[in-house]
Amino acid sequence: MDGARTSANDGGWLDRLVDWLPTTPPFKFIAARILVPIWAWRTPVKRLEGGPRPSVQPGDNVQRMMNLVMPLKDKSAVGRALAALAIAQNKDEIYAGLDNVGTVHFARFVIVADNICMFSVYDGDFTNYIRDFIVTIGSVFDAVVGLVEGGDKVIPSAEHVDEFIDWVHDHDLFQVSDVATDILRDQEAVNGDLGGGHDDLRQLPRQLILQLNVNRNVSLGSGYRAYPGYSAAQVRQRFGVGW
Numbered sequence: 708m709d710g711a712r713t714s715a716n717d718g719g720w721l722d723r724l725v726d727w728l729p730t731t732p733p734f735k736f737i738a739a740r741i742l743v744p745i746w747a748w749r750t751p752v753k754r755l756e757g758g759p760r761p762s763v764q765p766g767d768n769v770q771r772m773m774n775l776v777m778p779l780k781d782k783s784a785v786g787r788a789l790a791a792l793a794i795a796q797n798k799d800e801i802y803a804g805l806d807n808v809g810t811v812h813f814a815r816f817v818i819v820a821d822n823i824c825m826f827s828v829y830d831g832d833f834t835n836y837i838r839d840f841i842v843t844i845g846s847v848f849d850a851v852v853g854l855v856e857g858g859d860k861v862i863p864s865a866e867h868v869d870e871f872i873d874w875v876h877d878h879d880l881f882q883v884s885d886v887a888t889d890i891l892r893d894q895e896a897v898n899g900d901l902g903g904g905h906d907d908l909r910q911l912p913r914q915l916i917l918q919l920n921v922n923r924n925v926s927l928g929s930g931y932r933a934y935p936g937y938s939a940a941q942v943r944q945r946f947g948v949g950w
Contacts, residue, residue, distance in 0.1 A: 746913060747920050754921045757879030758833055760889075768831055769811075769938050774880040774926045775825040777855040782821040790823040790854055797847040804844030810836050811938050816851075823851060830938040837872045841865060880926040883915075 728734050759771045779786045794801070794816050805814060814827035829836050840848060845864045848871075852858035857874075864871040919925065 743916060743920055746917055750913070750917060752914070752917045752921060755881045755918060756876065757881050758876055759882055760884070770828050770830065771833070772882065772926060773825070773827045773829065773833070773836075773875075774882075775827075775875060775878050776819070776822050776880060776924055777824065777852065777858070777878050779821050779823055779854055780856055781854070786821070786854070787818050790818055790851065793847075793850045793854060797844075797850060800844055801847055804840075804847065807843050808836075808839040810839055811940055812836070823855065830940070833876070834872055837875050838868065841868060841871065880924050881918075881922050882926040 729738070758773065779790060781789065805812075810829050810831055812827050812829035814825060814829075817824045817826060841864045848864055849862040852862050852864070852874075861867045861871045861874045
């Protein structure tokens, strides 16, 4: 009995030590500066693309998120002021254009540190959504994107439609899946493995850390819906009040 009690106590002490070690500054330093770079060298991963995952289920294509983060060329208060001015000078066109986008959506512009961001929630297809923006407020986007690193090559947007769509998609944050093991399937797919994937949760922390090593800005989850799988357009159609 005494031997069993001692063994149990040792196990509890060891568990507490293992739980405590990751909270210590030396461990954090070693993990961030040594361990992760070694993992990244031994297990290279590709940066996963932004935006929500494609889905054939209509209910999965409502309230989709776009988290567009665009690094400003001028990373100073003046640069941020110019970005704010570009939005303010075009506010009337923005309001009119957003009302006429042929997609149910909610959108806002935000300045976060050295980035001008557009965060929106929309229904339907991403490509069609951006095409609607080019038609309705393309000149506003041109004014904003002209202040952003690498933006000059895709403006005017009306003359570079496909390039502009790809550029926006590249600046849309990667959305970490709601289902924990989907990060494994996503990474396998981008590395060329189109099989069923695996669900070994023991490999998840390393895979997620490695993805966050190459994808510094991400969106957590696919959003939390306020209505059950129907767009406002579908509801209006069923009520017989048109689009």
